[in-house]
Amino acid sequence: MSDAGAGVLICEADALAEGGRGLRFAVAAFGDAATGFVVRYHGQVYGYLNRCAHVPIELDWAEGEFFESSGLYLMCSTHGAIYLPDSGLCAGGPCKGGRLRPIAVREEGGKIYWQPDEFIRPPFIPIHPQHDDL
Numbered sequence: 001m002s003d004a005g006a007g008v009l010i011c012e013a014d015a016l017a018e019g020g021r022g023l024r025f026a027v028a029a030f031g032d033a034a035t036g037f038v039v040r041y042h043g044q045v046y047g048y049l050n051r052c053a054h055v056p057i058e059l060d061w062a063e064g065e066f067f068e069s070s071g072l073y074l075m076c077s078t079h080g081a082i083y084l085p086d087s088g089l090c091a092g093g094p095c096k097g098g099r100l101r102p103i104a105v106r107e108e109g110g111k112i113y114w115q116p117d118e119f120i121r122p123p124f125i126p127i128h129p130q131h132d133d134l
């Protein structure tokens with residue numbers, strides 16, 4: 001299911017509809033169990049850590065429901081912060097000035113992958129703080 005060089009498989013590309021439901025995936029973020037998510041917006045796939053910039057809780061109150069009703073913004077279901085889908089910048093609400101933590105994603109060969117980085121990793125890879133020469 002995963003290929004370290006190519007990133008980690010999330011789903012088939014056609015599973016993500018324009019402005020539709022997002023897909024969640026498990027990650028280890030800064031050493032803690034968390035989720036990331038991907039959405040499609042203006043034809044592109046965007047990935048973020050599923051954590052509001054206001055209070056560190058998940059955005060979607062119903063699984064995969066990240067867009068608000070206009071389909072123009074991602075919205076935190078708890079206190080209504082809205083984010084620009086293509087940058088993760090907060091455009092209004094209690095997190096104004098903040099932004100979602102991006103996760104690099106790639107659409108290739110009809111599939112969508114995410115790319116682990118220094119702080120966001122697949123949940124099954126243990127993090128060893130003393131071994132930073134990966």
Ligand code: FES
Nearest residue numbers: 052054076079081
């Ligand atoms: S927790 Fe997301 S807007 Fe407050």
